[in-house]
Amino acid sequence: MIRPQSLLTLFAILLPLIFAAGPWTPVNPNDPDVKRIGEFAVSENNKQTGTKLVFQHVVSGDSTPRGAGLWYQIIIAASSENYLVSVWDRPFLPLELHAFVKVKN
Structure with missing residues (x-):
């Protein structure tokens, strides 16, 4: 049986690691993973808002490690407009918009 004190100690050690963020680094707009993030953002936004935007391409952006995943802030082109999107990509979990x-373009 795990003692409550041990559980609290473990939680205190792991919590900063889960939410820790590293430095922001530029992304390659042509990287297939970055494109996947942009396509997801448009698809999820369309589901949430009922719009029918069409993903075109990633313009630019940055990512930073956060916990066991990556936090993306990218600018995408969709339906002839530019959008700033933030997406959290974690292994074994769904993407989060x-x-x-x-x-402005």
């Missing part, structure tokens, strides 16, 4: 905001 956290922001989808229209930006």
Whole structure:
């Protein structure tokens, strides 16, 4: 049986690792994983809002390690407009869309 004190100690050690973020680094807009993130963002936004945007390409962006995954903030082109999107990509978990905001071209 695990003692409560041991559980609290383990939690205190792991919590900062789960939410830790490293430095932001530029992404390659042509990277298939980055494209996958952009396509997901458009698809998820369409589901949530009922819009029918069409993904075109990734314009630019950055990523940072966060916990066991990567946090992306990228600008995508969709239906002739640019959007800033934030997506959290973690292994073995579904992608999470956290922001989808229209930006000036």
